Amino acid sequence: MWEYTEKVKNSFLHPQNVGEIADADAVGEVGSIVCGDALKLFLKVDKESGKIKDARFQTFGCASAIASSSALTEMVKGKTLDDALKITNKDIADFLGGLPDQKMHCSVMGREALEAAIANYRGESYPSETKEKVVCKCFDVTEDKIRKVAIENHLTTVDEITNYTKAGGGCGECIPDIEAILRDLWFIKPPERPATPKKLTNLQKIALIQEVIESEVRPGLQADNGDIELIDIDSNKVTVALRGMCTGCLKSDVTIKGIQEKLREFVNKEIVVESLQ
Ligand code: FES
Numbered sequence: 001m002w003e004y005t006e007k008v009k010n011s012f013l014h015p016q017n018v019g020e021i022a023d024a025d026a027v028g029e030v031g032s033i034v035c036g037d038a039l040k041l042f043l044k045v046d047k048e049s050g051k052i053k054d055a056r057f058q059t060f061g062c063a064s065a066i067a068s069s070s071a072l073t074e075m076v077k078g079k080t081l082d083d084a085l086k087i088t089n090k091d092i093a094d095f096l097g098g099l100p101d102q103k104m105h106c107s108v109m110g111r112e113a114l115e116a117a118i119a120n121y122r123g124e125s126y127p128s129e130t131k132e133k134v135v136c137k138c139f140d141v142t143e144d145k146i147r148k149v150a151i152e153n154h155l156t157t158v159d160e161i162t163n164y165t166k167a168g169g170g171c172g173e174c175i176p177d178i179e180a181i182l183r184d185l186w187f188i189k190p191p192e193r194p195a196t197p198k199k200l201t202n203l204q205k206i207a208l209i210q211e212v213i214e215s216e217v218r219p220g221l222q223a224d225n226g227d228i229e230l231i232d233i234d235s236n237k238v239t240v241a242l243r244g245m246c247t248g249c250l251k252s253d254v255t256i257k258g259i260q261e262k263l264r265e266f267v268n269k270e271i272v273v274e275s276l277q
Contacts, residue, residue, distance in 0.1 A: 004063065005097035011067035016074055017056045024056075028117025028126070031109050032140065036166075036224055036245075037061035039069055042111040043076070045121060050080045057113075062225060064103035071095045072110040081118050087111065088152060089164075090266030102223035104164045108149055135177045138170030138254060146181050156186055162256060169220040205267060206233050212266045213240075217259050223244055228259070231276050236268060241276040 004012075021042035031038035037060065044054035055073035059065050071092050076084045093099045099107055119126035132142035149155065149164045158178050162168040168175050175220035200208065213230055221228055226246030232239040240259065242252055249255065252275065260273035 003100060004067075007095075007097040008064065008067045008099065011070045011096060012063040015070035017054075017070065018058070019056050020058060021054060021056050024122035026117040028113040028115070028120055030112040030116055031050070031061075033060050035273060037065050037106065037109055039065065039113045041069070041072070041117045043117050043121065045081065052076045052079055052081065052084060061106065061109075062103070064099050064106040065109065066254075067096055068099070068106040068110040069113075070091050075212075076114065081121065084114060085118055087114065089149075090153060101160075101163045102219070104153075105166050108164050109260050117225050136165075136167035136170070136174040138174070139166040141165045141167035141174075143177075143181060146178060147185060150182065150185055156182060158182070159219070163223065166223075169223055171254045172220075172261055173258070200268070208235060208267050209238060209263060211270075212262055213259075216262050216266065221255070236270040236272060238263060238271055238273045239276055240273060 020040070021044050023044075024042035025045040026043040028043075029039070029045075032249070035181050039061070040058045042056045043052050045051070046053045055076050057069040057073055057252070059069045072087070075092065075095055077089055089111040092107040092110045093104060108153055116126040127142070127144070135143045135146055141176040145165060146161055150161060153160075153164060155161055155164060158168050158175055161178050161182070168178050179239070210230060213228060217220055218228055221242075221244075224246070225244050226249070227243040229241045229243055229244070231241055233277075238260075240256070242255060246252060246255060256273055256275045260271060262271060263271040
């Protein structure tokens with residue numbers, strides 16, 4: 001279970017400014033239901049003062065997404081657009097007394113919706129017209145976003161990038177690219193992989209599979225309110241069951257493939273992962 005502050009719980013149970021503004025001056029829409037979180041922000045702007053006089057939201061997501069969206073609308077009201085743009089994702093998290101690390105992506109989504117709405121008001125495109133390179137295809141996260149979020153929040157590890165953007169939290173194929181971006185950004189050494197014994201006994205293999213699932217797979221799934229149960233290991237066939245939000249997820253095939261890649265990387269290249277229906 002996540003450790004939520006009282007403010008997060010209260011903002012989730014009693015969110016402020018829910019709904020749409022029919023004659024909104026600006027609308028910012030980010031995220032996607034397929035990726036698990038989406039937020040639509042509506043702003044009403046006073047033409048004379050340039051201040052935001054009303055803000056409302058519709059969101060699809062977890063408790064943190066709802067709380068972050070509610071906080072954002074409370075924070076922007078009464079601000080000029082330029083001042084509103086100074087709000088960072090950390091400000092949103094701080095307003096809530098903090099968010100669990102694995103849920104920081106909700107505060108980033110709030111900040112992005114605000115940028116998108118203000119760009120919409122100003123007749124600008126969001127994100128910018130330049131063709132951005134998508135690094136994480138599972139969650140449609142671009143290199144620009146990874147760099148920006150890493151710099152703004154001083155993130156140096158892939159796990160942190162996953163917490164803030166979700167990138168890397170699915171099949172894992174983008175992880176080498178994220179590592180390369182972080183190395184380029186911070187001039188850091190490539191992370192060291194745990195050494196894999198050359199020849200494993202059955203007991204060593206089972207223990208290693210359990211360890212990889214615990215350290216490399218489960219945290220990413222739990223970040224999205226999902227989970228995994230190891231059902232059986234028969235030679236190189238590993239049977240698992242996806243639990244929580246992962247049960248029946250449209251992307252479960254991608255998730256299983258990602259788990260297989262992890263186990264092949266750390267344990268044995270022959271491993272095949274099957275999902276128990
Ligand atoms: S491509 Fe990034 S997690 Fe799948």
